[in-house]
């Protein structure tokens with residue numbers, strides 16, 4: 001099997017040792033860093049598809065994301081030296097009052113796996129901190145997470161705070177168990193996704209539109 005195929009397979013299986021050694025082999029063989037990155041992203045795409053189809057669950061996704069992360073730690077300096085940067089940036093956080101972060105972290109990992117630069121603001125993030133991050137990082141996407149019906153209204157205030165910045169280009173997407181597409185429409189967000197794999201499809205679609 002070629003280094004790139006074994007790398008893709010290692011990410012799909014969440015085998016971090018094999019993923020890391022495949023990246024090292026591919027680099028030693030002087031394969032283009034972009035091709036190595038593409039193999040990693042293909043592996044994570046497959047993980048996303050199987051997660052969406054309920055063929056695998058959160059633990060498998062976390063294990064695959066760890067294999068991706070460790071591979072990226074080796075590949076990233078080579079990509080930077082070659083002038084290859086993620087094309088798109090996303091900011092993500094859980095809205096104020098809410099400390100749940102498992103789903104938000106999963107979405108962040110899947111976005112990284114899709115080769116987005118992800119700035120994670122953490123949990124309990126006030127609207128003004130999201131707005132500040134939009135001004136500082138000029139992201140293409142902002143993702144808001146909420147797991148409590150009592151913190152969902154904070155998504156609305158956050159959307160309003162972001163819309164007040166001068167950045168009219170940024171797309172705001174929502175997620176979290178109590179959130180719905182109707183709610184996203186109601187508060188003027190650009191999209192909603194019910195799981196981490198759909199969150200990748202959603203942002204790719206929004207960026208392409």
Ligand code: B12
Nearest residue numbers: 098099100101102103143144145148149175176177195196
């Ligand atoms: C784990 C958990 C906790 C942990 C959180 C640990 C952590 N680090 O996150 C702890 C113990 C701290 C906790 C605390 C509380 N919790 Co809690 N918690 C849960 C639990 C069991 C699981 C949530 C979870 O992680 N799910 C797994 C992840 C993978 O799923 P997910 O979060 O839905 O994320 C997916 C999607 O929603 C989507 N998504 C998520 N975010 C985003 C963002 C974007 C941009 C996009 C596109 C998609 C997206 O993609 C994710 C991956 O596929 C839920 C019950 C449940 N089954 O949901 C209750 C639950 C959410 N908690 C609840 C409550 C009430 C609380 C507390 C108020 C309890 C208390 N009295 O103290 C506190 C609140 C603390 C606070 N201020 O936030 C209630 C909420 C009820 C409601 N209607 O509001 C629930 C539903 C339990 C229940 N049935 O009563 N909780």
